Amino acid sequence: MKKDYSLIIDTFIIGIIGSVCAQIFIVLLHFISKFSLDYLVGYIPQDTIKLLSNYTNYGEYNAVMLLIVIVTGGLISGFLVYTFAPEAEGHGTDTVIRAFHRQGGYLRGVVVPVKIIASAVTIGTGGSAGREGPTALFSAGVGSLYSNFRKVGWKRRQIYVLIGMASGLSAVFKAPLGTSIFAIEVLYADNEFETRELIYLLFGPLIAYTITGFLFGWEPIFHVPNVQVTEVKTYLEIVILGIASGAIGLILPNVFYGVRDFFRSLPVKPHVKPAIGALLVGIIALYFPEVLGGGYGFIQESINGNMLGYFVLFLLIAKILAFSFTVGSGGSGGVFAPSLFIGAMLGAFVGYLLHAPIAAFVIIAMASVFGAAARTPLATIIMVVEMTGGYSLLAPTTLGVLSAYIVHNMLARIIQPKYISLYEAQLLNKEYSISYQMDKIRDILICHSKILNLKKAVVQREDIISLLEKGEAVEVGDNKYVFFGTFTKEVKLNEGDLFKKYRGAEILYVFRNGRWLHNSVITSIKEGDEVLLIGKKETIDVIKNEFIPLSQTFAKLRIQEESIQ
Known part of the structure; x- marks a missing residue:
């Protein structure tokens, strides 16, 4: 209490x-x-x-x-x-x-x-x-x-x-x-x-x-007319809108991070790069001033039905480039508002082509594009509905976001692009999180502490993270060392008294495809498996050469951080 x-x-x-x-x-x-x-x-x-x-x-x-x-x-x-x-x-x-x-x-x-x-x-x-x-x-x-x-x-x-x-x-x-x-x-x-x-x-x-x-004041960010989606034909058209949104949702992060990677490769001081990006945005704005800022005013104009035709398609492309130049160059700003703008222009364009209710399509596309591109479908549905006050559009918005999310996933599996989300620091799930993995490995070692005669105080020390990131063999007592790394080939394991063994080292757990596997359910180690094992120092030193002494899975955020610094 x-x-x-x-x-x-x-x-x-x-x-x-x-x-x-x-x-x-x-x-x-x-x-x-x-x-x-x-x-x-x-x-x-x-x-x-x-x-x-x-x-x-x-x-x-x-x-x-x-x-x-x-x-x-x-x-x-x-x-x-x-x-x-x-x-x-x-x-x-x-x-x-x-x-x-x-x-x-x-x-x-x-x-x-x-x-x-x-x-x-x-x-x-x-x-x-x-x-x-x-x-x-x-x-x-x-x-x-x-x-x-x-x-x-x-x-x-x-x-x-x-x-x-x-x-x-x-x-x-x-x-x-x-x-x-x-x-x-x-x-x-x-x-x-x-x-x-x-x-x-x-x-x-x-x-x-x-x-x-x-x-x-309590007014929502956007003002939306009272729109109802009641026809089956319109719901089918929303699925089409969702498909288009899913495709845009996959294009967005790859253009954005492609520009970011380009700017990081430029041989100039990072302090200057946002100015270069700003210059490019300024040139675009000479022809399309609508790309300046977040774009909420023009989103409202599209909801009101004042932005139609092929012009909004050009604005969509211009905004993708402009926000990529601004933020990708190191400028300080968010990707949510530009994504809503891009979604709004897409909704206005598709609604114009299909002669559908423009306001509804703008709102649905706003949520669908960002929900797919950011991998946050549930939050986006609720946020966009709250920001617009368009609660009557909750069901059709959910259909649009769901369609976009499914299409985004399908395209990502087929094309296998370098980036699938506007937030590259996202982990697939909790199993890939360093903080959870630290707890998981400690739990594994503590659970086996009596069997392996390990000292709990040693197992619980803070530098256990080096198992995940540095590929170091960490002593856990009684001349026993724990090692965690990525195996480079496929081998059969030998049976031991309590644990399966590989060249004298005991295999505790294997991390494969996002899951921890107990040694009792595996008969071999596959190439790319990340293996937690324990053995004497001389044993670990011998077999370390067969491992990449670093967990590539858990090093993802560290590598990103180093590239920024």
């Missing part, structure tokens, strides 16, 4: 702080937009117009000044991020996912102010990015900082980070339930959820939503 009271109070505090930080970010973003784009350029993206005032763009904007402003924004953002907090580069959500899986939720305190300022500068000067990624990162940083203050363990820190992330997103998008589910769904790519302390993950975003509602 004491734990419950403590968590309630902590969640309440994190929800308040996360909401306040999100509002500070939005106010700063609007101030920078007003000065740089309105005063200097003479143009403000429509989503910013709506939030600032009843401002309307008049006449021609200054194209040269636009290029100067957006490139300057890229330079400032690049300097801030790569000088003070390199982990804050890009859209931010991947950083939270990595921190959750690899670092027990730890995020450096400097990430919070750097991400707020750098993202406000990037988006406020015209960068083609959204608010959700930065909000996710600095709000998660609030949860991590609060964990330092409370001196809690890493498992509780992970929960506080998720509460912070969900609370900040709820304050920005006014979608408390959807953002709660997003926080627990985005961690994994295979329909798995982080359900620890779920009730508190719902409570934090509710607090943030309530504060935002009282201060700034």
Whole structure:
């Protein structure tokens, strides 16, 4: 009961702080937009117009000044991020996912102010990015900082980070339930959820939503006419829309990360790369100014039926390139809003071709594209419905997202692209998470401690993670060493007294295709199996050459982190 009271109070505090930080970010973003784009350029993206005032763009904007402003924004953002907090580069959500899986939720305190300022500068000067990624990162940083203050363990820190992330997103998008589910769904790519302390993950975003509602109003982000989908023909057309959304959902991450990989390969300082990306976005914006910013205003225009024809198809392509250049170059901004924009344009185009209800198709495509591209179908359905207030479209939206998700999976299996998700730090499921694997291996060793005469204190020491990442043989007592690595060939195992053996070493467990297999159910080791074994030092030294002394599966996030640094 004491734990419950403590968590309630902590969640309440994190929800308040996360909401306040999100509002500070939005106010700063609007101030920078007003000065740089309105005063200097003479143009403000429509989503910013709506939030600032009843401002309307008049006449021609200054194209040269636009290029100067957006490139300057890229330079400032690049300097801030790569000088003070390199982990804050890009859209931010991947950083939270990595921190959750690899670092027990730890995020450096400097990430919070750097991400707020750098993202406000990037988006406020015209960068083609959204608010959700930065909000996710600095709000998660609030949860991590609060964990330092409370001196809690890493498992509780992970929960506080998720509460912070969900609370900040709820304050920005006014979608408390959807953002709660997003926080627990985005961690994994295979329909798995982080359900620890779920009730508190719902409570934090509710607090943030309530504060935002009282201060700034309760209206949803988008206004949707009362649309009903009642005809069988329309539902069949929604399946077609879902198929198209699934294809776009697979194209998006590969274009985005392809651009990101290209920028990382450029032989220039990372501080300058966001400015190069910004210049490319500025050139696109000379022809399609609609790509500037997150694009919420133009999403609303498409819902209203004011953006139709083949023009929206060109906007779709332009937005894919623009947001890839902004965020892929290292600029600070999110991928959620651009994905909604792309989905909205797709929905408007398909609705136009099929003579279907445009507003419904725009909303359904928004959810379908992002749900497939981000591997978060459930969260996206609820978030988009909450953001639009289109609860009457819940069933058709679910059909569209489900169709897109299935098509995305089918295409991914057939084509086998390099990237399948907008969040590359996602793990397939919990079995691939370092934090869970640490517990799993400790449980295995503790379970066998009496049989193998292992010392529990040694088994439970913190450097056991080296088994997973460094390929080191770790002593666990009585001249016995545990080793974990990837086997390079297929061999038959010999029977032992208690465990099957390979060249004198005892096989404890084998990790194969995402599952831990006890030695009793295997007769051989296959090439690519990741094997946990125990033996004397001289035995391990002999057979180590037959292993890749590193778990490639569990090294994924470490490799990503090193490439960023």
